[in-house]
Each structure stands twice: as C-alpha cells, then as structure tokens.
Amino acid sequence: MNRIEMGRVQAFLLQHRRMETIPRGKGRVDERELARLLNDADLEARTELEGLLQGFGFDLVALDDFQTQGLAHGGKVFLLPRRLDQVSALFSERWIDERMQLKNETITTRRIWFTQLWFVLLALFYTHRNRVATEVTRYVETTFTRADLVQAMHEYINDMVRKLGQDALKGDVVYNCLISESGAQVDKYAGRFIELMVDGAQVDDLGADRYRQSLLGALEMKNNHLQGLEPWIQATGPLEAGRELLVRPSDSSEG
Incomplete structure (x- = not known):
C-alpha cells in the first residue's frame, strides 16, 4: 500500500468508520478495493496508518467472520472506534441542538x-x-423499528417517569420535560434521534424502517463499559453516577 492508497483508505475510514472486504449488497464506492488494500498491507504500512488514525482520535480494529457475526463468509471488517479520551464531534452539543430541533422547543x-x-x-x-x-x-x-422505539419511550414515560410523583421531583427539569410530552412529540423526536444515530455510525439502517445496532456501536459500548463506565460507577456508586448522567439545563441561551 503506497502513500496515495493509504490516503484513500484513511479518508474512507474517517468518513464511514467501517469498511468490509466483502460488503453487504453493493457496498459503498471503492469499499471492496480499499478494504482489500488494507487487508493486504504489510506491517509497516498498517502501523503507519494506525498512528495517523490515532492522531484523529480513533483506533483501528479488524475482525473476521470467525470473530463476529453478520459478516459474509471469509469476510473481514475494519472498524474505527473512537478513543475514550476523545470527544465526538457528531454528538457534540451543537450537533444535538441542531439535529434534534423541533419548532419552538428549547435547547x-x-x-x-x-x-x-x-x-x-x-x-x-x-x-x-x-x-x-x-x-x-x-x-x-x-433489529428494531421506529415504532418500537416510540412504544418503548411511551412505556418508559408512563410506567416509570409518571409514577415517580410530581411531589418528589418538583422542579426537576428532566421530569417536567417528559411528563409534558404529547404523543406526536415522542414520534418526531424519535425520528430525528434515529437519523442522528445512523449518521453517527451507532445504528445501521437496514431499509424498510428496520434498524439495528451497528457492530461499531456495540464495540464502542464494550470499550466504554470496560474502560470508562464500569470503573466510574464502581468508584462513584450507582446512585450518584445516575444523578450525574442526567442532562443538565443548557448553559447557553435557549433557542
């Protein structure tokens, strides 16, 4: 793999964070070629590419069909999980504020x-x-559908949140937000949320309103749990950790 080929592989991975040697369906343009270039690269070229990707805040992980499900027979997938010390630009406050926006809703x-x-x-x-x-x-x-997520959200609000009682949570911004929802509001937010998760490579769009957690998303969840979340909860305690996970009100002006 020469420098030009390495640049093409790097650009593809940074854009999509996943490439397969035998992609599902037609795959993306040049995916099969670039994945095979990476698969056949010598140790020196692979090490150099890994160093470049680490500079962007990512690790390079390779899995074959023996190590994970969902791949074609004899296939291999290259994934770009985010390093835990790096902030995701896609899930930054700006992206969430823009992509989750509904008319007249606050940040x-x-x-x-x-x-x-x-x-x-x-x-x-x-x-x-x-x-x-x-x-x-x-x-x-x-695998899930948008309707599955909407139903699960309604059940969460009606069976758990509302039963907490307003007296116990008077003034709690998260509680007040959820109990004031309308049926249509949940569906609209769910649609925007799914689109953002697909663009963030956390969810795969399987077509026909069918979605699934991505392999990359599952790998990042494992890494986050073992390297960050589990030690933090053990040190902090589940109750305090849960409080810290609640969304804080925006420090910026409402929009």
Whole structure:
C-alpha cells in the first residue's frame, strides 16, 4: 500500500468508520478495493496508518467472520472506534441542538430527549435481551423499528417517569420535560434521534424502517463499559453516577 492508497483508505475510514472486504449488497464506492488494500498491507504500512488514525482520535480494529457475526463468509471488517479520551464531534452539543430541533422547543428540551431516547434504545439493545455490554457479537439480534422505539419511550414515560410523583421531583427539569410530552412529540423526536444515530455510525439502517445496532456501536459500548463506565460507577456508586448522567439545563441561551 503506497502513500496515495493509504490516503484513500484513511479518508474512507474517517468518513464511514467501517469498511468490509466483502460488503453487504453493493457496498459503498471503492469499499471492496480499499478494504482489500488494507487487508493486504504489510506491517509497516498498517502501523503507519494506525498512528495517523490515532492522531484523529480513533483506533483501528479488524475482525473476521470467525470473530463476529453478520459478516459474509471469509469476510473481514475494519472498524474505527473512537478513543475514550476523545470527544465526538457528531454528538457534540451543537450537533444535538441542531439535529434534534423541533419548532419552538428549547435547547435544554432537545438535549433531554436525545439523552433519554438513548437510554431507552440501550434498554432495547441490552436489558430487554438479557445482554451484557461485553457481548458485542449479539448486535445482530437488535433489529428494531421506529415504532418500537416510540412504544418503548411511551412505556418508559408512563410506567416509570409518571409514577415517580410530581411531589418528589418538583422542579426537576428532566421530569417536567417528559411528563409534558404529547404523543406526536415522542414520534418526531424519535425520528430525528434515529437519523442522528445512523449518521453517527451507532445504528445501521437496514431499509424498510428496520434498524439495528451497528457492530461499531456495540464495540464502542464494550470499550466504554470496560474502560470508562464500569470503573466510574464502581468508584462513584450507582446512585450518584445516575444523578450525574442526567442532562443538565443548557448553559447557553435557549433557542
């Protein structure tokens, strides 16, 4: 792999964060060629590319069809999980504020809905399937529809949040936001949330309103759990950790 080829491989990975030697369907333009270039690269070229990608805040991980499900027979996938010490530009406050925007909603409201929908989606991926965060290969079992997410969010609000009681949570911004929702509001936010998760490579769009946790998303969840979340909860305690995870009101002016 020469420098020009390395540059093409790097650009593809930074844009899509995933490439396969035998992609599903037609794959993306040049994906098969670039994945095979990377697969056949010598150790020196691979090491140089890994160093460049680390400079952008990513690690390079390769998995074959023996190590994970969902790949073509004899296929290999290259993934670009984000390093834990790096902030995701896609999931920055600016991106969330812009992509989750509904008419006349505040910035704080958008951030609350994004965070709470993510918690509910993780429950669909893990809790409802008796799956632990380290079970990466079970990502293939996580197919869901937009209606599934909307229903799960309604159940979360009606069966859990509303039953907490207003007296106990008077003035709590997250509680007040969720109990004031309308049925249509949940569906609209769910649509924006799914689009953002697909663009962030955390969810795969399978077509026909079917979605699934991506292999990259499952791998990052495992890394985040083992290297960051689990030690933090053990040191902090689950109750205090849960409080810190709640979305804070926006420090900026509401929009």
